[in-house]
Amino acid sequence: MDCVVLLFYFSFFTFSSSALNLDFWHPHHINNHYSNTIDRHSTGDLPNHSHSFFQDNNFGGPLPKIIGNLSTHLSQLAMAGNLISGKIPTELGNLVNLIFLSMEDNLLTDVIPESFSKFQKMQELFLKINKLSGEIPAAILGNLSQLSLLDLSDNLLVGKIPSTIGNCKMLQGVDFSMNNLSGAIPTELLGLSSLSILLNLSHNSLSGNLPPEVGLLQNIERLDISENHLSGGIPTKIGDCLSLEYLFLEGNSLDGNIPSSLSSLKGLLQLDLSRNNLSGSIPHELQNISALEWFNVSFNNLGGEVPLLGIFQNASRVSLTGNDRLCGGVAKLNLRICPPKDVKKRKHHSHRKLIIIIFSIAFLLLLSFILTVIIYKIMRKRQRKASTDSTIGKLPKVSYQELHHATDGFSVQNLIGTGGVGFVYKGRLNSEERVVAIKVLSLQKKGAHKSFIAECNAFRNIRHRNLVKIITCCSSVDHKGNDFKAIVYEFMTNGSLEEWLHQNAELQRTLTLEERLEIVFGIASALHYLHHDCEKPIVHCDLKPSNVLLDDDMVAHVSDFGIARLVSTIDGNSNNQTSSMGIKGTIGYTPPEYGMDSQLSTEGDMYSFGILLLEMLTGRRPTDEMFKDGYNLHNYVKIAFPNNILEIVDATLLSMENDHVAVTTEVAIHLHPNVERCLSSLLKIGLSCSVESPRERINIKEVITELNIILKALADPRG
Numbered sequence: 001m002d003c004v005v006l007l008f009y010f011s012f013f014t015f016s017s018s019a020l021n022l023d024f025w026h027p028h029h030i031n032n033h034y035s036n037t038i039d040r041h042s043t044g045d046l047p048n049h050s051h052s053f054f055q056d057n058n059f060g061g062p063l064p065k066i067i068g069n070l071s072t073h074l075s076q077l078a079m080a081g082n083l084i085s086g087k088i089p090t091e092l093g094n095l096v097n098l099i100f101l102s103m104e105d106n107l108l109t110d111v112i113p114e115s116f117s118k119f120q121k122m123q124e125l126f127l128k129i130n131k132l133s134g135e136i137p138a139a140i141l142g143n144l145s146q147l148s149l150l151d152l153s154d155n156l157l158v159g160k161i162p163s164t165i166g167n168c169k170m171l172q173g174v175d176f177s178m179n180n181l182s183g184a185i186p187t188e189l190l191g192l193s194s195l196s197i198l199l200n201l202s203h204n205s206l207s208g209n210l211p212p213e214v215g216l217l218q219n220i221e222r223l224d225i226s227e228n229h230l231s232g233g234i235p236t237k238i239g240d241c242l243s244l245e246y247l248f249l250e251g252n253s254l255d256g257n258i259p260s261s262l263s264s265l266k267g268l269l270q271l272d273l274s275r276n277n278l279s280g281s282i283p284h285e286l287q288n289i290s291a292l293e294w295f296n297v298s299f300n301n302l303g304g305e306v307p308l309l310g311i312f313q314n315a316s317r318v319s320l321t322g323n324d325r326l327c328g329g330v331a332k333l334n335l336r337i338c339p340p341k342d343v344k345k346r347k348h349h350s351h352r353k354l355i356i357i358i359f360s361i362a363f364l365l366l367l368s369f370i371l372t373v374i375i376y377k378i379m380r381k382r383q384r385k386a387s388t389d390s391t392i393g394k395l396p397k398v399s400y401q402e403l404h405h406a407t408d409g410f411s412v413q414n415l416i417g418t419g420g421v422g423f424v425y426k427g428r429l430n431s432e433e434r435v436v437a438i439k440v441l442s443l444q445k446k447g448a449h450k451s452f453i454a455e456c457n458a459f460r461n462i463r464h465r466n467l468v469k470i471i472t473c474c475s476s477v478d479h480k481g482n483d484f485k486a487i488v489y490e491f492m493t494n495g496s497l498e499e500w501l502h503q504n505a506e507l508q509r510t511l512t513l514e515e516r517l518e519i520v521f522g523i524a525s526a527l528h529y530l531h532h533d534c535e536k537p538i539v540h541c542d543l544k545p546s547n548v549l550l551d552d553d554m555v556a557h558v559s560d561f562g563i564a565r566l567v568s569t570i571d572g573n574s575n576n577q578t579s580s581m582g583i584k585g586t587i588g589y590t591p592p593e594y595g596m597d598s599q600l601s602t603e604g605d606m607y608s609f610g611i612l613l614l615e616m617l618t619g620r621r622p623t624d625e626m627f628k629d630g631y632n633l634h635n636y637v638k639i640a641f642p643n644n645i646l647e648i649v650d651a652t653l654l655s656m657e658n659d660h661v662a663v664t665t666e667v668a669i670h671l672h673p674n675v676e677r678c679l680s681s682l683l684k685i686g687l688s689c690s691v692e693s694p695r696e697r698i699n700i701k702e703v704i705t706e707l708n709i710i711l712k713a714l715a716d717p718r719g
């Protein structure tokens with residue numbers, strides 16, 4: 001057989017068989033592969049052929065139809081140049097024995113001719129970098145069953161990827177990148193287990209999910225579907241693509257978690273998931289992909305702890321920017337420190353188990369003794385408290401230096417909150433093993449050292465189960481000679497109510513109604529204590545979800561109480577905490593009368609409490625953008641109350657309390673009557689607390705009474 005290889009070379013002056021090794025496939029080893037194909041051709045897998053080619057031919061303009069009159073024995077035709085324009089002549093399809101056709105990097109326009117479906121022997125087809133438009137003809141792919149490499153990248157192709165591509169059972173590499181293909185990725189394409197070199201669908205308009213069939217690509221080394229409109233989650237099955245070295249899914253709208261199954265990809269070198277909407281945490285399993293040299297998840301919604309090992313040891317190989325809720329990781333990453341709850345809990349757990357197993361008998365024997373000791377201690381404590389109230393509770397001394405040390409120099413990583421009157425840092429005091437929260441007051445006024453300490457000391461004796469404990473205070477000068485005042489609180493591991501209400505994507509769950517009720521009860525108890533059980537009533541003045549912290553057991557602890565008094569102390573108004581100098585709370589939670597220069601009052605706290613309660617039930621912040629021009633959270637609830645409350649109650653809360661699993665698309669909400677009554681009563685309390693006139697608001701005693709009734713009703717058997 002007399003076969004001819006015809007090569008039109010317009011841009012290269014010299015030609016050798018190695019010059020055929022064009023940069024069809026960017027990555028280096030793909031080039032290697034390509035040379036392999038060439039080697040194969042010249043070592044006799046294919047019929048012997050003689051070469052004839054044109055070089056430096058000034059062949060601009062369209063390809064003549066006569067191209068179709070070339071010998072039908074022609075097996076290879078390369079026209080990789082840069083000037084051929086116009087339509088590809090249909091007649092080219094007459095060259096039915098072609099196994100290799102390259103027309104890349106020209107100015108070809110119009111559609112890919114249907115006549116290409118006559119290339120039933122075609123193995124390698126390169127049409128990249130042209131201006132070809134229209135759809136990829138389904139008939140072509142359906143008929144080119146010998147095709148092994150197909151590069152249509154960088155054209156103007158539109159429409160769907162034809163599912164007939166499933167007929168190309170020999171395909172090893174496909175590049176459709178840089179077109180405007182749309183629709184879903186056909187599962188037939190993903191079912192081609194022959195695909196091994198590359199599947200590049202990047203820079204198109206593909207939509208829909210990434211089908212789990214992607215797991216069938218067990219031989220693929222490079223998978224690039226970046227810069228499309230894919231949505232939904234990354235299928236766990238991706239972990240079956242055991243040959244993957246490069247996985248690029250950036251620039252889509254993928255959500256859900258990063259599947260930990262990725263860790264099965266032992267050969268993975270580069271992983272880019274940036275610019276999606278992925279949430280959850282970074283799976284720690286990824287740290288055992290030892291080959292990984294580059295990891296990019298920037299600009300997602302990720303949170304939680306960053307692993308420390310594997311690739312995560314080298315900050316310059318991971319990109320995590322734009323995920324505000326990530327914490328931990330190596331220091332170079334400059335992330336904030338994570339709350340230490342997991343480790344602590346697990347430790348406790350195993351510890352406790354051990355004790356139960358080994359020492360249970362001894363424990364029982366010792367029980368009576370321990371009880372005696374405890375009772376004795378409590379009695380003594382009570383006695384001391386009663387007799388020497390003014391002398392106990394002297395502040396443990398803590399210096400600026402110690403706090404500076406405890407917080408790594410008040411580093412950004414340790415910053416856990418900012419508020420009206422200062423910054424809150426997490427730190428670990430040398431003297432005390434425990435982790436503490438340190439509130440550094442940012443105050444203009446200088447001095448007032450003694451009265452600050454005295455007042456702080458007084459607050460230290462204000463103790464209640466639902467108040468954050470003040471451990472100590474510090475009034476000093478910092479290393480620049482500026483006034484430095486800080487309050488050291490006990491640290492709450494479960495963060496603030498604010499996070500639980502509005503960032504539950506990170507926390508992975510929503511507060512149940514019972515939990516919310518317990519928290520409300522806790523806050524109310526704290527307020528009751530501040531308003532009625534202290535020597536002189538303490539107005540909190542800045543009650544809001546971020547000032548309600550939750551401990552290990554989800555018990556609410558109100559923080560920042562007394563800041564108003566402390567600040568006015570420093571301002572020289574120590575005798576008059578009702579002065580409206582200093583703090584006035586936070587927009588949305590401050591009662592309307594504070595805006596009219598009215599004095600701080602317990603009624604003002606009740607307003608904030610009411611708003612907080614409504615926020616906990618509706619899931620809406622009082623500062624939600626829908627509230628403006630006199631329309632506020634109170635009105636929003638009032639309008640729906642009492643007949644349409646289900647329309648305003650937090651949807652996530654409702655779905656949790658919903659009695660029936662919705663089967664139809666119309667979600668019918670069916671609450672147990674007890675639950676509905678409970679919601680209604682709570683909303684009523686919220687409304688009564690947040691009325692405009694201070695005198696009409698109910699006080700905390702009435703709130704406690706009401707809450708007790710609700711708690712009892714909800715605890716009634718729900719059947």
Ligand SMILES: *[C@@H]1O[C@H](CO)[C@@H](O)[C@H](O)[C@H]1NC(C)=O
Nearest residue numbers: 002042043044047048049050
């Ligand atoms: C290919 O054919 C040419 C003559 O056309 C011959 O000289 C050459 O040896 C052949 N090569 C192989 C590998 O058969």
Ligand SMILES: *[C@@H]1O[C@H](CO)[C@@H](O)[C@H](O)[C@H]1NC(C)=O
Nearest residue numbers: 065066067068069070091094
């Ligand atoms: C090219 O081939 C077609 C048939 O395929 C024929 O009609 C035509 O005359 C040929 N042209 C030349 C210049 O040989």
Ligand SMILES: *[C@@H]1O[C@H](CO)[C@@H](O)[C@H](O)[C@H]1NC(C)=O
Nearest residue numbers: 114115117118120139142143
């Ligand atoms: C596709 O291939 C079939 C045989 O497999 C053939 O009959 C048909 O003509 C081809 N289609 C085109 C458009 O050439």
Ligand SMILES: *[C@@H]1O[C@H](CO)[C@@H](O)[C@H](O)[C@H]1NC(C)=O
Nearest residue numbers: 158159179180181182183205
């Ligand atoms: C791509 O196609 C979509 C329709 O499928 C169209 O809306 C969009 O404008 C196109 N983009 C470009 C760059 O042509």
Ligand SMILES: *[C@@H]1O[C@H](CO)[C@@H](O)[C@H](O)[C@H]1NC(C)=O
Nearest residue numbers: 153177178200202222224246
């Ligand atoms: C896929 O194609 C794009 C654009 O053509 C290119 O930038 C990218 O490097 C390719 N991906 C891989 C894995 O080769």
Ligand SMILES: *[C@@H]1O[C@H](CO)[C@@H](O)[C@H](O)[C@H]1NC(C)=O
Nearest residue numbers: 250274275296297298299319
């Ligand atoms: C990570 O991805 C982002 C967004 O896609 C990009 O801006 C950044 O350059 C990438 N990081 C690295 C190190 O390539």
Ligand SMILES: *[C@@H]1O[C@H](CO)[C@@H](O)[C@H](O)[C@H]1NC(C)=O
Nearest residue numbers: 253255256277278279301505
């Ligand atoms: C990202 O996901 C969150 C929920 O996790 C959703 O509220 C938000 O609309 C999503 N953003 C985009 C751009 O899809």
Ligand SMILES: *[C@@H]1O[C@H](CO)[C@@H](O)[C@H](O)[C@H]1NC(C)=O
Nearest residue numbers: 263283284285286287288289
């Ligand atoms: C992978 O990491 C996890 C925890 O990160 C570990 O439990 C597991 O043993 C590791 N697997 C391998 C194969 O190293």
Ligand SMILES: *[C@@H]1O[C@H](CO)[C@@H](O)[C@H](O)[C@H]1NC(C)=O
Nearest residue numbers: 293294313314315316317318
């Ligand atoms: C971290 O990665 C960079 C390349 O990204 C490399 O130059 C450097 O040596 C690595 N550092 C360590 C400690 O492995």
